[in-house]
Amino acid sequence: MNNLIVLPLIIPIITGVILVFLRHSIMLQRVISTITMITVSIMSFILLEIVESEGIIRLDFSGWLPPFGILFVADSFAMLLVLTASIVTTICLLYAFSTIGKQIETMFFYPFILFLIAGVNGSFLTGDIFNLFVCFEVMLLSSYVLVAIGGKKVQLRESLKYVLINVVASWMFLVALAFLYGTVKTLNMAHIAQRVAEVGQEPLLTTVAVLFLLVFSLKAGLLLFFWLPGSYSVPPAAVQALFAALLTKVGIYALIRTFTLMFPLNQDITHTLIGVMAGITIIAGCMGALAGRDVYTIGTYNVIIGVGFILIGLAVGTEAAITGAIYYLIHDIVAKALLFLIIGMMVYLTGESVIKNMSGLIRNYPLFGWIYFIVLLALTGVPPLSGFVGKILIGQGAIEAESYILLAIGFASSIIVLYSLLRIFLASFFGETTISFEDRKPIPKGAYGSFIFLAVTIVFIGVGAESLSVYVKDAVNTLMNPSVYIDAILKG
Amino acid sequence: MTFELAIILLPFIVAACIPIFYRRLPKKAIGWVVLMVPLSLFLLLTTYIPRIAKGQTFSNYYEWIPSFNINFTTYLDGLSLIFSLLITGVGSLVILYSIFYLSKKESLHHFYCYLLLFMGAMLGVVFSDHLLVLYTFWELTSVSSFLLIAFWHHRKASRAGARKSMTITVSGGIAMLVGFLMLYSMSETFSIREIISNIDVISEQSLFIPALVLILLGAFTKSAQFPFHIWLPDAMEAPTPVSAYLHSATMVKAGIYLVARFTPIFGGEMIWFWAVTGVGLLTLFWGSFNAVKQVDLKALLAFSTVSQLGLIMSLLGLGSIAVYLGYSKDSIIYTQAAFAALFHLINHSTFKGALFMMVGIVDHEIGTRDIRRLGGLMPILPFTFTVALIGSLSMAGMPPFNGFLSKEMFFAATLKITQLDVFSIDTIGVLIPVVAWVASIFTFVYCLIIVGKTFFGKIKPDILEKNPHEAPIGMLISPFILIGLVVGIFIFPNLLGHYILQPAMAGIYPTFPSTEELTPHISAWHGFNMELWMTIGVVILGITLYFLLKRWKPIYRWIPQRLTLNSLYETVISFSENVSESLTKRYMNGNLTHYFSYIYMVFVIVVAGVFFLTNSFEWSLVNNSSVESFELILVFVVIFAAVAILFTTSRIASVLLNGVLGYSVAFFFVIFRAPDLALTQLVVESVTTALFLICFKFLPDLTPERTSKRVKVSNGVISILVGATVTIVGLAVVNYEKFETISTYFEDAYNLAGGKNIVNTILGDFRAFDTMLEVVVLFIAGLGVYTIIKLKAKKGDADIEN
Amino acid sequence: MSGLFGQFLLNLFIALLWLLLVDAPTPEITTFFSGFVVGIGILYVMHRFFGTRFYLKRVMKLVNLILLFIKEILISSFSVMKQIITPKLNITPGIFTYKTNLEGEWEVTALALLLTLTPGSVVMEVSEEGDVFYIHAMDIEQSKEEVIRSIGKFEKAIMEVTR
């Protein structure tokens, strides 16, 4: 049964490779990739159920007991993210079918997407810190290709920067790993946690922890987000959506895991640092969003704001805050995916990205416009949509922990989010229509399907927050009590 | 499901049905169908009146997110009932009015859908006992208001107004939410009633005052209190029925509702008293003062609404003193202010609703709302004139209209409060009646303006050309019902007082034992007291000022245009946009080199900072192995080769030197007993070098770095610091020997995994998963290279993105 | 026919190589077989490259040739080192040509390698027809003579192996 845990990683990889052989049968590629992602989503859901009811399960690869071998660990936190990521990927695929174009489809687009999600899922599931590095690389390499896929001038330019920054980030990861191994002499995350706890997270270990903080911050776009606006603006919309939804989240996941499980003991330094970084990130993100004159800039800086907001939850660190962070994480994955799909569609429909050059879209595409409006409200945190529960729980946590500055920054950022997204709505969706209803480009059905599905998900996450709470609470329980995780790995 | 829930849900359900079914209905029918909703709800709600008047309340509990204590608790008491009656009652009239007002060419389904959405949300606000649910509906009212203001979104002004109102009200809402969360953290409940019953515990806590301020921010923004009122005049871009409904009768009163609801919680605080009273009075004055200078009738009404809301707000502030004083024979008298607030709330809805509808008719029939272009309409629009006259006089506080009664009570309350000597009222409290009185004079003036400039005087010729005539009967029904109420309430005020206002007083003063004593007998005549003299003064001075308007109007120009709140708002927004833009562009300049500098600087500051801050540095050579001379030479070879790369100007040389480094590293691997590594490193290094050479076909040769000395030095410093950081941490780590490595386990490789090469068994068995994924990485890279090379953007593929 | 034979020889050679590489304490027939199998694999991949003959017959001649190679490298190395150590360099480098009678790639190559190992000379170019060598000499006066003196010896040694 434990072998199930590897499926969210291995199924996409194997089908991805098989699709390489089916390069020119596009229909087949579409069908297979969809089936794959649906299967993975279903598997993830089943696993989530199992984990929630029976506790953490782990898979020791090749049967080597921890801490010696590599293992996958499925706790509710990881599984929730795997499930969300898989579902969102499925939807983005659906969107891609009708928008991506034959040329890119025959260039192994679907395999790269599948490898990407494999890397993402692997990162969520792994219980071995070096394996996390490797999973990151699977994800990154795929993302490198996906940023550049299409070969446009700007794409290549931005992807080169993206790759180089990530190469340096990976280098820092290796440095951090070297120091980690040099000190605690083990790679298993639970074992690291145990050893770190044994010596009470001495100063040197805190230094190492801080190094990891930087590494994951680079991935998450926490403070070190310079790479993000450029590289998220250039790939095809479906890829943008996946990036905005998933890539930073992996970094956030790693941060949460690192500082709740492995290095939770010197919060004066680590969590303060995270808090400061999150605060600055939000402010910088807000300034970027305010400054934005085009959909991409506004969208990407909103990604940055989201990152900062979630990490307030981690910085605050109380149970409520972590719960909120998880809710918000799930919300942000879905909502950002939808936001970027919509942005991509706007650019496709108008051939413009500057908001003032588009106008009156809602007249020709009413449903499309209203879906944007929903995502706008959700990202602002308006109840009863998806962003709401996470936001109030993080707020509660911040109040409990008396982190009023973070509280103020976090909640004030909602206003900027609203303001910036509203600007798109008013300038591009509202206003005089320049194209008559008859002359408009139609929105492909598949794209509509993905919009609707994601919008419904957004509503569901908000209205049906209770149905997720059992999983989220289980996830939080593990995060707040590292011993649950450690015992599941090292005892038995 | 109970009736209360059904009441909230019905508008939403119908709203949801409209987009689905509107195509099947004749255009005209939508309005009539929609009208049934508020009408039936109103009737349903009236059935509650007797029971609530008896002191009954209705509460129901529905689970929403019980895990986080977020549940839907409906609570229907007197206070809620007043508002819900207003919402449904005025709602019915407004919809009836809209049916005739709006052209069939408009997208009516949107209009009614938003309107119903608003109605439901508003009912939700007043029916919610749960703070977060209240907040949910609260934001929903902002959203629906936004949509209604932007109903004619092809107009720039509509969009701007919508944005402004949404930004301000949602911001206030967010502040309020934080306040709610603080209340929750103090009381551990989201239920307003439970908070009230735990008030003793809560009021001592440090978050109490912040929560108070934040919640007031929500109320003030929503109710357009100074200085947040600036959104309301701009909201007049909405169709007039919307203005009548949302922006005078209902939504803007949500803030009033909130203050009334929270009076039992915060009422005892001085800051509450002064904030609510002070801001209310300031708003009252500022609104009336500014209304006078308006030339657009709707704008004038907007400022008048601001002013009247300030009045009600200040009354609630005055009433809160009773909570501070606690229940006693003497304190009861101060509750009259709150009573007056509720009374005026209703009165305002009646006359202001009527006035808005009047303006709508004028606009509809004459085609303009500009008083400079209006005049002498009395003979053309006699019925409309009647509405205007009655409405205005009531607003001005003249008998025999309901406004007179509440205005008198307002004066009485302001006078009464000056006798207290708490909260420093004894020193500056005298200002309260003064401001109230001055504001009332201006109120009187603008009421005269409404009637005088529109209906009296000479009729303008260009209006006559259009051959205007009186509005259709359908448009007149609603305003006439409202002015009927204006008169009716004047005649039977105590009916209202007993059945509607009295039970609501229980909501504001729940700790007071009997609502009976909180309900004064309202009478039109109460002798020549101070209040009446004040009123007489208002009339005399008001008429004087009206006729001398041209003389003193220039004082409005004393305030420079730049300093008005509106332009201040615009300046703040554009300033923050510009600052953000210039700041963001400065560091997000697309220059990779800069990004790297930032990243490295953060790296050094954070890592080295924490390292030294925590005193982690320790270094000894105890754990070190020996160094042979050849190793030392190798080290120097590596250093020289590396440093030489910095200075070389030939790409080949730099790649060759990198090759030297690679080979040297491989040799280090040999020295350090790593045969597999040495082999791999050798091959990989060679292949990498070959790849460099192959790619050089397409790449330019190195050019000397054209960077300034300053940049070079700073880059040098950063690099050295990065290297130093890695070194010092590395040295400390070398020295750290507290744990046994897990690797000893792998030394049993032959028995465990059947291999003698430990490294290989790790790669192929113990950590085979890494290897498997690494193979995938390699494969992705290979495929990626292929894709990047083969997939080239077509020439015609313009770079539309970015 | 001879091509196939040559390939067979090569296959054996690979098997032998395999045997040597595996480095077992005692050479086993099974190892040889596996080497043969490996060889088949490699030859399958490579077989189209293999067009010319490969003779393993005259092993003795080959050994002879190898010894010649070794001798040449010893002599030439020491002559180069002598130049290096000599305090004052007194050389006149230059390029000269030599026309050979050998034909076929293996022969030409072997000769070129030998010439390169000859003291003071490096083959720089081979003409398109493959019969003229352009040789760089460290000291043209001395090397040209030496090369021309020993070249006949080389050609003979090579032909003894190849023909």
Added chain:
Amino acid sequence: MKINDVILRTVVKGVVFIILTLGVYLFFSGHNAPGGGFIGGLVLGSGIVLLYITYDLETVHKKMPFDFKKVAAFGVLLATGSAIGSLYFNAPFLSQTDGYFNIPILGEKHLTTVTIFEAGVALTVIGTLVTIILSISEDE
């Protein structure tokens, strides 16, 4: 004058055999001595690359008409497939088994499933290496 590569080509023809043999040897010896799938694959790949360097794309492609992308893909399939196999036996993912098998002619041999895994690794390395070099070299 055209370049005559006779010396290079002749020597390379001989040398490639040594390289390829060494590659295969390294591949098999990995379990008990330095080597393994990666190094084996890299050496084999280098051998093929050497051919490309010595000859040219067209010539080599004519004589070795493989699609190296598919070679690499097949390698990945082999590596992951050998891992998937363990699911079938309800053993933990990636479980390797080994044993002594009596094979005709070769006699008793020590075989492990690691070898299949490593073969996958090697094929991927070869395929990828050559794909990269070819793709770049084919670019205009």
Added chain:
Amino acid sequence: MKETILLIALTLFMVAIAILLYRVIMGPSMPDRAIALDTIGVNLISAIAIVSILLKTKAFLEAILILGILAFIGTIAFSKYIERGVIVERKGDS
């Protein structure tokens, strides 16, 4: 004693490498650098052999062969690059 001599020999090879590094850095021509790098590779072969003796292991003997092969391939690649600017040609006899 033996070990000392071996260490001396090893040091000598390292010195040779250091000297050759000068040529790699200074050039002046590209072939100069290529030759020097090739020679560094060849010297490393010797160094590895000596280290193998010192460490009493056969584990690095493959590395010797590999290094020989790679130095050779590398030199071919360099010379082609220097000569033609292209390492892998598209068509024969260009």
Added chain:
Amino acid sequence: MESLIVILVGILVSVGTYLVLSRHMIRVIVGTAILSHAVHLLILAMGGLKKGVVPLLGQSEDGFTDALPQALILTAIVISFATTAFLLVLAYRTYKTNGTADFRELRGISDE
């Protein structure tokens, strides 16, 4: 030896960082290559150097040097190679389409 190597790593890191901070693509890429070398040595040094014999069973049975870092470095080398290969190709494609190899000219601000 460990300290020496760590210092050497520091120097390599400095050099690599300086190159990464350059404007020219090739310098930056070479810089990342040097950073890779440095970190590989660092990982090895973290496991302790020359503390035992070659991790091959059957040659000598006492005190092997730490094999785990070696395995990790192997993985890292391969990943680094894959990345570098991709990076190089991306760099030259970028150069060909954008017409410059200078990162200051690749800011992309001007054409907005």
Added chain:
Amino acid sequence: MSVKETLEWAAILLILLGGIISVISALGLIRLPDVYTRSHAASKSSTLAVLVCLTGAFIYFWFHDGYVSIRLILGIIFVFITAPVAGHLICRAAYRSRVPLAEGSGEDELKPLLFANEDKPDL
């Protein structure tokens, strides 16, 4: 001193000799005037150095450990075969990329053939 011991010493001295030759040829690469003459040092004496050293190592392993290392022999053969080829290729490349001969060089019979018409080189 036993035969074994003697041979071991011989091996070690061979290795030392290799080291000395190596240093000398490295000096040659510094000292000789142009790339062509340097290539002589590289392709001959440097090669010899490694051959001597490997032979020494081979002998040492043989007599000290009783281990006949085929890898070493192969290595020797390989270096032996490829060294002259490398020298040849580099020289040719250098010449064709017009690295000049050292000053004071004598005749150049290749120049008329390759660069007969300096304006239009036949490359």
